[in-house]
Amino acid sequence: MRKTGFILASLAGLLMAGAAYAQTAIKIGVLNDRSGIYADISGEGSVVAAQMAADDFGKDKGIAVEIVSADHQNKPDVGSNIARQWYDTEGVDVIADVPTSSVALAVNDITKEKNKIFLVSGAASSDLTGKACSPNTVHWTYDTWALANGTGSAMVAAGGDTWFFLTADYAFGHALERDTAAVVEAAGGKVLDTVRHPFPGQDFSSFLLQAQGSGAKVIGLANAGGDTINAIKQASEFGITQGGQSLAGLLMFVNDVHALGLDVAQGLVLTESFYWDLNDQTRAWSAKFEDKTGKKPSMIQAGVYAAVLHYLKAVEAAGGKDPAAVMAKMKEMPTDDPLFGKGVVRADGRKVHEMYLFRVKKPDQSKGEWDLYETVATIPADKAFRPLTDGGCPLVK
Amino acid sequence: MFDLLGIPPQALFGQLLLGLINGSFYAMLSLGLAIIFGLLNIINFTHGAQYMMGAFVAWMLLNYLGIPYWGALILVPVIVGATGVVIERLLISRLYHLDHLYGLLLTFGLALIITGLFRNQYGISGLPYGMPSQLAGGQNLGFMFLPNYRGWVVLVSLVVCLGTWFVIEKTRLGAYLRAATENPTMVGAFGINVPRLITLTYGFGVALAAFAGVLAAPIYAVNPNMGADLIIVVFAVVVIGGMGSILGSIVTGFGLGLIEGLTRVFYPEGSAVVIFVIMAIVLLVKPAGLFGRAA
Numbered sequence: 001m002r003k004t005g006f007i008l009a010s011l012a013g014l015l016m017a018g019a020a021y022a023q024t025a026i027k028i029g030v031l032n033d034r035s036g037i038y039a040d041i042s043g044e045g046s047v048v049a050a051q052m053a054a055d056d057f058g059k060d061k062g063i064a065v066e067i068v069s070a071d072h073q074n075k076p077d078v079g080s081n082i083a084r085q086w087y088d089t090e091g092v093d094v095i096a097d098v099p100t101s102s103v104a105l106a107v108n109d110i111t112k113e114k115n116k117i118f119l120v121s122g123a124a125s126s127d128l129t130g131k132a133c134s135p136n137t138v139h140w141t142y143d144t145w146a147l148a149n150g151t152g153s154a155m156v157a158a159g160g161d162t163w164f165f166l167t168a169d170y171a172f173g174h175a176l177e178r179d180t181a182a183v184v185e186a187a188g189g190k191v192l193d194t195v196r197h198p199f200p201g202q203d204f205s206s207f208l209l210q211a212q213g214s215g216a217k218v219i220g221l222a223n224a225g226g227d228t229i230n231a232i233k234q235a236s237e238f239g240i241t242q243g244g245q246s247l248a249g250l251l252m253f254v255n256d257v258h259a260l261g262l263d264v265a266q267g268l269v270l271t272e273s274f275y276w277d278l279n280d281q282t283r284a285w286s287a288k289f290e291d292k293t294g295k296k297p298s299m300i301q302a303g304v305y306a307a308v309l310h311y312l313k314a315v316e317a318a319g320g321k322d323p324a325a326v327m328a329k330m331k332e333m334p335t336d337d338p339l340f341g342k343g344v345v346r347a348d349g350r351k352v353h354e355m356y357l358f359r360v361k362k363p364d365q366s367k368g369e370w371d372l373y374e375t376v377a378t379i380p381a382d383k384a385f386r387p388l389t390d391g392g393c394p395l396v397k
Numbered sequence: 398m399f400d401l402l403g404i405p406p407q408a409l410f411g412q413l414l415l416g417l418i419n420g421s422f423y424a425m426l427s428l429g430l431a432i433i434f435g436l437l438n439i440i441n442f443t444h445g446a447q448y449m450m451g452a453f454v455a456w457m458l459l460n461y462l463g464i465p466y467w468g469a470l471i472l473v474p475v476i477v478g479a480t481g482v483v484i485e486r487l488l489i490s491r492l493y494h495l496d497h498l499y500g501l502l503l504t505f506g507l508a509l510i511i512t513g514l515f516r517n518q519y520g521i522s523g524l525p526y527g528m529p530s531q532l533a534g535g536q537n538l539g540f541m542f543l544p545n546y547r548g549w550v551v552l553v554s555l556v557v558c559l560g561t562w563f564v565i566e567k568t569r570l571g572a573y574l575r576a577a578t579e580n581p582t583m584v585g586a587f588g589i590n591v592p593r594l595i596t597l598t599y600g601f602g603v604a605l606a607a608f609a610g611v612l613a614a615p616i617y618a619v620n621p622n623m624g625a626d627l628i629i630v631v632f633a634v635v636v637i638g639g640m641g642s643i644l645g646s647i648v649t650g651f652g653l654g655l656i657e658g659l660t661r662v663f664y665p666e667g668s669a670v671v672i673f674v675i676m677a678i679v680l681l682v683k684p685a686g687l688f689g690r691a692a
Contacts, residue, residue, distance in 0.1 A: 036622070
């Protein structure tokens with residue numbers, strides 16, 4: 001009895017060793033905000049999206065994918081510690097998502113130092129493919145330049161040529177404000193004033209009053225999540241939009257609009273790279289996502305899915321997980337997925353695809369809880385992101 | 398037209414008024430904390446979560462039962478206050494003979510659990526809660542546009558705060574309460590049910606937090622973290638006013654709202670820390686707080 005047991009165990013051991021030999025084992029760490037203000041737009045939904053990418057990629061290609069996750073609490077020190085621990089002791093090959101630009105910039109450096117791969121979806125700062133660009137980083141979903149370019153130019157074109165910025169006082173807010181101000185000024189507009197509020201904030205009425213007093217035609221909200229929601233809710237209360245000033249939510253997600261309700265949010269113009277109701281493919285994927293999470297996906301979660309899928313294809317094409325070889329394949333192979341369509345990853349790590357300018361529907365136009373946007377314009381891929389040579393990325397020769 | 402430090406006076410008046418409005422939330426929340434600490438000697442860290450529950454229960458009443466804002470204003474404090482009574486009876490009442498620290502740990506843990514449950518159920522982005530139509534719109538005061546709703550908030554919170562102060566300091570019930578905290582055995586010997594008095598006091602403190610939550614729902618994002626964002630500031634208010642001082646918490650609440658409002662004009666980046674700077678200074682100069690009595 002004992003002998004048979006021993007033989008069986010050895011056989012099992014042999015089989016397992018054989019399997020490990022034939023397979024490339026990949027460990028993907030989804031690092032994001034799981035309890036704070038960005039938990040709905042990234043959080044567990046991004047983990048689900050990464051797992052969906054692994055499942056859709058298929059188990060028959062000799063690549064075994066394991067997904068792990070952690071909460072960086074929007075703190076660069078916490079995020080850095082997790083990233084180091086994952087890379088040093090837990091065998092993580094790829095870190096994905098990472099909203100909050102200050103955390104993403106820290107993980108960007110660590111990933112380069114450890115020679116692993118960083119797939120950014122959640123973070124916004126365009127510095128990730130600009131002066132802080134790295135040969136180990138791909139920035140997938142959107143960035144501050146693309147948002148500024150989409151919403152900023154649309155507002156100026158509609159006559160909003162004087163601006164007042166309400167900016168979240170950290171790396172992301174500063175980057176978004178800087179990029180939008182550049183777009184506004186290039187289009188002939190003028191920035192009258194800026195106020196930087198603590199992050200996260202609760203009461204914005206004082207800042208809104210300053211914005212009202214400035215007489216600017218557009219109040220640019222260079223913040224995100226709960227901060228944007230609070231600011232818009234209170235702007236409506238203080239009669240800012242009724243007074244003829246427009247609000248520009250420079251970074252808004254479908255979840256934010258859902259939380260605001262159409263009564264308050266109607267008419268807002270915003271830029272996103274993904275919306276669940278764009279076409280049949282996005283609707284089908286989003287329905288699957290909703291089955292698992294109970295919510296429609298944000299563009300960040302869609303971006304995690306698409307980035308992980310493209311990464312796995314690159315691993316397959318490279319025949320292994322060597323970071324340099326995989327990164328070369330990711331940049332060489334055109335991207336193609338059901339959510340963002342066809343695109344490319346540029347030399348600076350920037351993924352380019354179309355961006356969309358949406359307007360929030362009026363309550364009577366909406367046919368369901370998540371029927372929130374109408375498409376105003378599609379910004380073609382070659383116009384949607386900062387030109388390759390303008391970012392100051394040392395990788396671009 | 399004269400300018401004050403580069404700010405036109407109209408803008409300054411506006412900012413002072415806004416500070417007063419924020420101060421009314423601080424005052425109402427710190428009042429509840431002060432009552433609970435003053436009479437129960439419990440540092441109620443669940444207060445922020447109970448404020449959040451107030452806003453969420455208002456949303457639930459509206460969406461599940463169709464009860465609008467005005468009904469919620471009455472019902473929510475009762476419902477959330479009742480949960481407070483249950484918590485006091487089941488958990489907190491077991492800690493009165495222990496050090497403050499245990500009460501703090503228990504209520505902090507409860508706050509995390511409650512916040513976690515709501516986050517799990519409703520997500521973090523929050524829920525929409527509309528403004529009651531009777532209070533929509535606003536008045537043009539010349540120097541600023543004052544939304545009717547904000548005026549209502551200041552008015553109601555002043556009434557509630559002063560009413561509470563009156564009951565505790567000037568009525569027979571308040572006298573029982575104060576006596577019970579000084580010497581529970583003696584008051585019990587006079588035939589007064591001291592444990593019930595204390596339970597109801599906790600329930601009332603919680604109801605105040607829930608009431609503030611309902612008031613906040615139409616103007617702040619209704620999300621599970623709304624209390625956590627506010628509670629630290631409110632604790633600072635209580636410390637500055639003097640732990641357990643009823644009048645101190647009311648005056649400091651409004652006063653700090655004003656100071657915070659001014660900071661938002663002159664140095665917005667510092668508005669998140671100004672209250673803590675003041676707290677540090679007060680603790681150095683007058684450790685018992687502005688209105689507190691030295692132990």
